[in-house]
Amino acid sequence: MKTKIEIQHLDKFYGQKKALSDVSLTIEEGMFGLLGRNGAGKTTIMKVLATLLEKQGGSVKICGIPVENASEIRKITGYLPQDFSMYPNMSVYEAMDYLGVLSGLTKAERKQRIPMLLEKVNLQSNYRTKVKALSGGMKRRLGIAQAILHNPKILIVDEPTAGLDPEERVRFRNLLCEIADDRIVILSTHIVGDIEATCEKIAVLDEGKILFQGTVAELLHLVEGKVYKAEISRHELDAVKERFLVTSILALGNNVMIRLLAEEAPFQGAGRCEPGVEDAYMYLMQGRGDLLCS
């Protein structure tokens, strides 16, 4: 069976509120990024895939297995929740061993896999460290190790870099890329840099709807020729912000260097530049061309 996730017309409600609306996605082997602001529905999709939420409409198949068949899905998926935590008084090894039993691994399998995975996430010298004594980054790495303990075909990682310092974030992203070699890794985040650095294919989600689905190159193509760079005085900034979508501001004494989105050259002195994922993301989030005033 091919490693593939097929989501067709997925709907999900919380009470009266529609959390996901007609979401359709196809995800194949490799890193896949789900990008969207807080409350966009990323966690809901992740939880539906991890069988932690029931869908109300549409169909979801993981490696050909309908998500309703939770016991089979759980065998092939690994999940790292956003608020990952473990019993604080357990040691790293004990925590892995406990979750290994819950994943149905035999004693021999656990003995073989746990040291290997702890080494992979660079926690080999922390076997006996209590979970409560781990730093935020170490905890996240432990989270990844527990999620791939039973060697799942699908790894679901919900906002894994939130709260990590830049060094840990880079280390963590690299780790995810290594793991994605032979499986699907779905990464949800609202941090554009995480997606830019790790994912080849992405989907952008807002208010429960898919705004974009494709490769990073395709996303960048949306704003090709629409990103400008200019140095203006601080006094002009408010007026520019009113007319254009400004995606970054860099202070330079009394002046500021800005990046903005516009269909054509916005004013004299503004030069076209290479688009970034952040520009494209902002473009999508602000209702595409609607806000790119001339």
Place this chain on the structure above:
Amino acid sequence: MFLELWKKECGQVAKSLIYWLYVIVLAVFFVSQLGSLKSHMLKEPKKGQDSYAEYGTMQSNDEREIMRTALSSLAQGIWYEDFTTYPVGFVKHITLSEEEMDEIEGILLETTGMSRDAAGEDIARHFQENNPENSYVPYVAEPKEGLAYEDFLRKMERVSEILGPGSDFTEERMKASAKLPMDYEGAMEAYRDLVEKDGYTGGYLRLFCDYMGIILGILPVFVAATRILRDKRAQMQDLIFARKASSFAIITSRYAAMLCMMMAPVMVLSLAPVVECVTFTKGSKIALDYLAFLKYDLGWLLPTVMVVTALGLFLTEITESALAVLVQGIWWFAAISLGVDKLHGGQYGWNLIPRHNTEINYSGFANGYTQLVYNRIFYVILAIALTAVTILIYEKKRKGHLRRRGKILRNYKRTDEA
């Protein structure tokens, strides 16, 4: 997977502070309420011995006997300044104010004609003449000449009011206490029952079950509730829910581990009466029932532990709060209160905590045995049913229903607010 999970869960219970508190409370309760049984151990009665009080008593409905028994207890309470009540099944020592003591002394004077000092002299004289070290002859205070039974009851009602709930001076308790001293034949029958039908150890293990049933009617709920709440506190629910293990395997392994871990200290403590019986009967020809502790621990106490634990699991899983402790506390209080006047055993009914606060009264045990078996089976079935419902609730929660925390619930709240 079940066995591996069960072992892991046993380890989790063993590492929890609440479990060790459970063990300590259990041990302290055993020592303080039951302790050494050496002084209770019965020898074969001898014809003509001064008293057969240790073999029990015979019930009396005679009004004069009821008055004598109650007034004896009142006189001794006043002289030794030691009044006890059983408000919720536990002994409570009452300290009276000067005015209250004066009033009770006045009642003693009106009902027996004895002042406090006169009662003290009478008691001292009685025990000098009947040395309690050889054999115990109970002290008896005679009612005053012409004391009407109704007048006596009114005065004792006042004593009860002063002492508070659970006093020995209510009409019901006085009638239950009015007993005639056991004679040789009665003592011999009680002893033969203990030796021949109870294998000697059985009687003492019933007494053990009586005491331990009280504390096991409440303690397991703390262990169960804490175990479930630990998942919530450690934010482990999603991690566990997303695993391959079935809800049945997760809940039953937890339940079985808790039962084993909680019954282990009970079984160890129940060996104490057995060892004391072995020591006491050494050299005699009594055929001891060495394995009686298994029958009593598993047949009498395990159903209590099972149902209290299952209720703890069920209510904590569904509410994700410590509500189970409150509910079990109410049930426990009701069970203890209902059992207060059934301490002598034989009247087990459907009470969660069957009482048999004596090593004798085998006949009462035999008469109530069928009811006791029904009682215990009922609680085992109830425990299994509660565990089954807990599994269903757990399965629902694994699919995102009935959850009470997290981002998803916040979404629901926002919707509700909107």
